[in-house]
Structure formats: C-alpha cells, structure tokens
Amino acid sequence: MAALLFSGCAGSYQWSKSHPAYKKAPYGELTVTGLQKAFVLTRTKWFANRLDFGDSTQIKATEFCAKAMEQEFRGGYGKIIVLSDSVLDNAPEESQKLDDRIFMKGKLPEQGVVVKAPDGTIPEQILLIHEVIVGTDLKRENFFDYALIHNESEEKREVKNISAVISYTLWDNIKQRPLFSAVDEIQHPVIKFGLTDLEQLMRQTVQQIRKNLYQGVGK
Amino acid sequence: MKLFSQFALITFMFVLAAHALLASGAHAKDIYFDSHWTLWQNADILIWTPDKEPPIDPKEFCLSLRRNNTGIGEPKCRLFGEWERDTVASRYASWLSSNMEPGLDAHYLKARHPAMMAKFQTLEDKIVLYIADKGNNLQVAIFDETSSEPKAAGTVTKKADKIALGDEIASALFDRHTKRRLTKEERLKMETEPDELYKESPTFRSWVGISAGYAQAQVPFTPDSWYRSHIKSRVGNYRVTRDSVSLWNFMDDSTPLFTLYAGGIWFGFIGGEIFYRYSNHDVKIDERDSVYEELDHWDFTQHEIGLNVMFSRTYAPIKWMDLHLFAFLGFQYSFYSEDIELKSSKKKPSKEYETRFKTEDPYKGALLGFGFQSVFLQHYGLSVRTGISSRGKDIYTEPSPDAAAEPTTIGASTVDWFISVGLEYHWTPFK
Numbered sequence: 189m190a191a192l193l194f195s196g197c198a199g200s201y202q203w204s205k206s207h208p209a210y211k212k213a214p215y216g217e218l219t220v221t222g223l224q225k226a227f228v229l230t231r232t233k234w235f236a237n238r239l240d241f242g243d244s245t246q247i248k249a250t251e252f253c254a255k256a257m258e259q260e261f262r263g264g265y266g267k268i269i270v271l272s273d274s275v276l277d278n279a280p281e282e283s284q285k286l287d288d289r290i291f292m293k294g295k296l297p298e299q300g301v302v303v304k305a306p307d308g309t310i311p312e313q314i315l316l317i318h319e320v321i322v323g324t325d326l327k328r329e330n331f332f333d334y335a336l337i338h339n340e341s342e343e344k345r346e347v348k349n350i351s352a353v354i355s356y357t358l359w360d361n362i363k364q365r366p367l368f369s370a371v372d373e374i375q376h377p378v379i380k381f382g383l384t385d386l387e388q389l390m391r392q393t394v395q396q397i398r399k400n401l402y403q404g405v406g407k
Numbered sequence: 408m409k410l411f412s413q414f415a416l417i418t419f420m421f422v423l424a425a426h427a428l429l430a431s432g433a434h435a436k437d438i439y440f441d442s443h444w445t446l447w448q449n450a451d452i453l454i455w456t457p458d459k460e461p462p463i464d465p466k467e468f469c470l471s472l473r474r475n476n477t478g479i480g481e482p483k484c485r486l487f488g489e490w491e492r493d494t495v496a497s498r499y500a501s502w503l504s505s506n507m508e509p510g511l512d513a514h515y516l517k518a519r520h521p522a523m524m525a526k527f528q529t530l531e532d533k534i535v536l537y538i539a540d541k542g543n544n545l546q547v548a549i550f551d552e553t554s555s556e557p558k559a560a561g562t563v564t565k566k567a568d569k570i571a572l573g574d575e576i577a578s579a580l581f582d583r584h585t586k587r588r589l590t591k592e593e594r595l596k597m598e599t600e601p602d603e604l605y606k607e608s609p610t611f612r613s614w615v616g617i618s619a620g621y622a623q624a625q626v627p628f629t630p631d632s633w634y635r636s637h638i639k640s641r642v643g644n645y646r647v648t649r650d651s652v653s654l655w656n657f658m659d660d661s662t663p664l665f666t667l668y669a670g671g672i673w674f675g676f677i678g679g680e681i682f683y684r685y686s687n688h689d690v691k692i693d694e695r696d697s698v699y700e701e702l703d704h705w706d707f708t709q710h711e712i713g714l715n716v717m718f719s720r721t722y723a724p725i726k727w728m729d730l731h732l733f734a735f736l737g738f739q740y741s742f743y744s745e746d747i748e749l750k751s752s753k754k755k756p757s758k759e760y761e762t763r764f765k766t767e768d769p770y771k772g773a774l775l776g777f778g779f780q781s782v783f784l785q786h787y788g789l790s791v792r793t794g795i796s797s798r799g800k801d802i803y804t805e806p807s808p809d810a811a812a813e814p815t816t817i818g819a820s821t822v823d824w825f826i827s828v829g830l831e832y833h834w835t836p837f838k
Contacts, residue, residue: 207515208510209508209511282519296519299498299499299518299520299523300497300498300499363505364506365515
C-alpha cells in the first residue's frame with residue numbers, strides 16, 4: 189500500500205531503467221559490491237543526539253547500516269558473495285540516464301573486462317550499490333534531478349521519517365552491460381528513534397530493491 | 408486481347424517469383440540498423456576485427472566495393488592494426504561482439520571508455536568496418552568520427568570464398584550515394600566560417616523602394632455580391648448614384664497603383680515605413696445621360712500618404728539571399744484631385760455641371776497586409792506585398808444652415824484590395 193502511494197506520488201519521474209536483455213531477476217544467489225564506501229549519513233547531529241556512538245557517529249552509523257543491509261541480503265538470498273569495493277577502483281564514474289532530468293552516477297566495470305570473485309569464479313550478475321544516503325525526510329528528486337540538486341533543502345524541525353535514498357545497478361558481468369538501474373526512496377516513520385529503526389530502514393530498503401529487481405524484468 | 412492479358416499474367420507471376428527470390432537472398436544478410444552515415448568518394452576504409460585473421464582480404468574488398476558501387480571512386484582499404492594492438496580498443500571490440508544482437512539500438516552499443524571515445528573522434532573521415540566471427544555468421548558494423556556508437560550493424564553469412572564475402576558485405580553496407588570529401592583548404596575554410604544560424608541581424612536596416620501594382624474593390628476569395636452594387640453603379644446627372652457610401656459608386660475601382668516608400672527595421676523585428684501611393688480613377692458616368700454631351704473627360708487622381716508599423720521575421724534560405732516575411736498595419740490620408748474638362752465647343756457649363764459631386768479632403772483610412780522582401784547580396788531587394796486599405800470620413804459633422812444646398816459629400820467608407828511588386832535598395836546605416 190505504501191509502495192502504491194509512493195509510485196503514485198512520484199508519477200512524474202521514471203526512477204528505473206531496464207535493458208532489453210534483462211530477462212531474469214537474480215534468484216537464490218547474489219553478488220553484491222559497494223557495501224563499504226557507498227553509505228553517507230546526512231543530519232549527523234540529529235543522529236548523534238539520539239545514538240550512542242560518541243564522536244564518530246558518521247563512521248559507526250554507516251557501518252551499522254552496511255552490516256544491517258548485508259544481513260538482510262543474506263536473509264533474502266541463499267548464497268551471498270560480497271565483493272570488496274576495490275573491484276571498481278579503476279573504473280571511471282559514469283552517469284546513467286533514467287529520465288529526462290534524472291541522471292544516476294556511479295562506477296561501472298569497463299567494457300570487455302569481467303569482474304572476478306576472490307575465489308576466481310566469475311559471477312553472472314553483480315548488484316552494484318552506488319550510493320546509500322541515510323537521513324531524515326529525504327526526497328530522491330533533490331539528489332538526482334539535476335534541476336533541483338543545487339537547491340538548498342529546508343531544515344525541518346520536526347522529523348517524521350528517517351529515510352534512505354539508494355542508487356544501484358544490476359550488472360551483467362558476462363556481457364558487461366547494465367541490466368537494471370534504479371533509484372529508490374524508503375521512508376520509515378519515527379516514533380521513538382533507536383538503532384532498531386535504522387535496522388528496520390535497511391531491511392525495508394533491501395526489500396524494495398528485491399521487489400524492483402523482479403518488477404524490472406522485461407520492461 | 409486475350410493473348411495480351413495472358414502475357415500480363417505471366418509477367419506478373421514472373422515479377423512475384425523474382426521478388427520471392429530476392430527476399431530469400433536477403434536472408435544471407437541481416438542488418439539490425441543503418442543510420443545516415445556518409446560514404447565518401449575515394450573512401451579510406453579500415454578493417455577492424457577482434458579475431459586473429461580477418462575473414463576478407465583488404466585488396467579484394469576494395470575491388471568488391473568498386474564493383475558494387477560505381478560512385479565510390481578509388482577506395483583504399485587496409486587492416487586497422489593500430490586498434491587491433493590497442494588494449495582499450497580490443498576490449499571494446501570483444502565486448503561489441505558479445506553484445507551485438509538484433510533489437511538492440513545503437514545507443515546500447517556505445518563505447519563507454521573515454522579513451523575509446525577519443526579514438527573515434529580522431530578518425531577524420533576514415534570509415535571503420537568492424538568484422539567479428541560469430542560461428543555461422545560474421546558480425547559487421549560501421550563506425551565513423553561523428554559518434555562513439557556504431558552507425559550501422561548487422562550480420563552476414565560466413566563464406567569461405569573471400570571475394571564472394573567481400574561482395575556480400577559491400578552490398579549490405581556500402582550500397583549508398585557517395586559524397587566528395589573536402590580538401591584540407593575547404594575543411595579549414597568550413598571551420599573558420601561563421602555559422603549561418605548564428606548570423607547577427609543588424610541593429611537597424613533601412614530601405615527605399617518603388618513599386619507597381621494593382622488595386623480593386625473586390626478582395627479575392629470574397630463573394631461578388633458584396634461589391635456588385637458599387638461596381639455596377641453609374642453616376643447620373645453629375646451627382647446621382649444609388650448610394651454614396653463608397654467612392655467606387657462614382658469612380659472606377661480597378662486601376663494600376665504606384666508607390667514610393669522608405670522604411671527601416673530594428674533588429675529585424677519591428678519597423679516602420681512611410682509611403683506615397685498614386686493611382687488614377689475615371690468617373691463612371693452614365694453614358695445614356697444626355698447631360699454629359701458637353702463633357703470631354705472627368706477623372707480623379709488619388710494621392711495617398713501614410714505610415715506603417717511592421718513586424719518581420721528573417722530567414723536565410725540561401726547564403727546570398729535573406730528572406731524577410733512581414734506583416735504591416737498603418738494609417739493613411741487620401742487626397743483626390745479632380746481633372747474635368749468640357750468640350751472646346753461648349754462655352755458655358757450646364758447647371759448640373761456646377762453642382763457635381765465633390766470629394767472630401769482628406770479621407771482618413773487604415774491599411775493592413777503582409778508580404779515578403781527577398782534581399783539579394785544584402786542590398787538588392789524584391790518585395791511583394793498585399794493587403795486591404797480603407798478610406799473614410801467623419802460622418803458626424805457640424806450641421807450648417809445651408810447643408811441642403813451643398814453638394815453631397817461622398818465616400819464614407821471605401822475599401823479596396825491591393826497587390827504590388829517593388830524594387831528596393833537596402834542598407835545598414837549603423838551596425
């Protein structure tokens with residue numbers, strides 16, 4: 189129901205893009221990369237006041253989120269391979285166009301080069317997580333619509349939701365092409381904020397990604 | 408007759424069969440897309456393959472091209488060793504081979520590596536023919552300097568005979584009109600030439616002109632019945648007509664028209680024009696009326712001066728011609744000078760002559776129209792314009808005690824249509 193509401197609200201933008209050759213969503217097995225460096229926490233002060241991380245809220249909260257997300261992925265797929273972020277270190281940053289004004293930036297492996305897992309196997313598909321922005325009451329168009337990104341976002345006194353905006357690409361590692369690219373926005377209502385809420389937010393994020401990966405097939 | 412129809416039927420069947428043959432022949436090649444890329448005369452063709460051995464022989468392929476396309480001149484073909492030895496290029500080549508599939512547009516096949524894009528940009532008129540072995544088929548694609556995605560892509564059936572294969576590829580991709588390549592000097596000149604689209608319009612452009620045309624009461628594409636009563640009307644007894652609302656009840660409406668004018672326009676958009684128009688109108692006397700026996704001739708010369716506001720839009724369809732389309736709206740004053748003379752034998756005019764109709768001085772009117780000026784070599788203009796103009800007078804005048812005795816004043820509302828062709832001289836007094 190909430191997803192229906194969201195898709196209704198954001199009807200003016202196209203937030204995902206499928207390659208014509210995207211025929212089958214990953215099932216049972218998934219290779220993920222980007223879980224180390226992709227996380228960013230905004231409104232650190234707000235979080236610092238409510239979490240017991242001392243001076244290093246930014247680092248510890250993002251670590252916590254990454255762990256929670258990995259955990260949720262492990263729950264959703266039988267076999268999870270997490271690749272180090274360094275597999276993409278030499279790749280140039282590229283932008284993928286999702287809509288007239290929506291451009292998604294991220295590193296993609298080079299054409300003609302396959303990414304290998306540490307054990308030497310070649311995963312068929314890799315979920316590249318480009319960026320996860322965690323904050324309060326975030327709207328994805330403020331980050332990805334190039335006409336809006338320079339707008340100063342208003343600082344809201346009252347926090348209704350904690351939110352995550354995540355951009356990711358399902359990569360065909362065999363043929364080196366993006367199968368499915370999307371930007372998702374997840375809102376989780378805050379009643380009495382604690383670490384469990386952050387965990388919950390990550391859980392919802394992974395669920396949203398999985399759902400979109402399925403819905404993107406053949407589109 | 409019957410024989411003929413049988414012959415026609417057989418011919419028809421034959422054509423059908425030929426088409427079917429051609430269609431089955433087309434299976435040997437399958438072109439996924441082929442956009443408008445330029446095939447140069449005496450083209451430089453670079454054969455690029457990710458495989459060890461190219462499936463065609465460059466020299467034989469050149470001959471195939473000449474057999475297939477007579478307009479191609481003397482093409483040069485060679486293997487593109489530079490790219491075959493290059494890591495980035497060979498990675499893209501193998502990627503292309505695994506990604507080229509029917510249904511995928513060119514933009515799905517774009518080279519993403521910055522170094523590869525740079526390589527495409529430096530091709531400079533050379534055409535790259537990509538050939539990759541794919542089992543029973545060969546993948547073929549065309550690249551040029553204008554883009555980092557293939558301009559054409561498809562497959563052809565693999566053949567052991569290199570000459571036949573060359574012919575196949577030549578007919579699949581190189582069967583199109585050729586263009587002459589620019590020389591180095593021409594290329595340099597093209598680059599330094601200002602873009603016509605960005606040509607600045609002068610701040611102010613002015614002109615003087617003289618035009619000849621034609622005017623009549625009836626506006627084209629309007630019914631005759633609107634004008635019939637005015638045009639058919641005749642003047643009886645020097646002053647009597649059915650009604651006096653239009654001058655065309657008294658005078659001949661269809662006459663030549665001459666104009667002198669001068670104008671100017673700011674930024675090619677808004678401007679003005681001052682003009683003087685001349686035409687001559689005979690009075691339409693009723694010949695049956697014996698009172699005119701004394702009359703030698705009777706006509707009016709129409710002088711008009713006025714001012715137009717005009718709005719214009721400029722196009723440059725050819726390098727040495729500018730086309731200005733414009734619409735104008737203006738007002739004018741019309742003066743009529745009477746030229747009347749009795750026959751020399753007649754010493755004293757009749758009483759009717761003395762009380763003949765008079766025109767107002769001046770009539771006020773408006774005009775409205777559109778046209779174009781085509782200016783050659785920035786100075787010499789040819790202009791065509793058409794529109795409608797009106798002349799009227801204030802109906803409400805001060806009543807005077809002897810109004811009844813005065814001759815009828817006429818022409819409260821006179822409208823005509825005009826068209827004219829003018830010769831103009833244009834110049835830009837300041838930039």
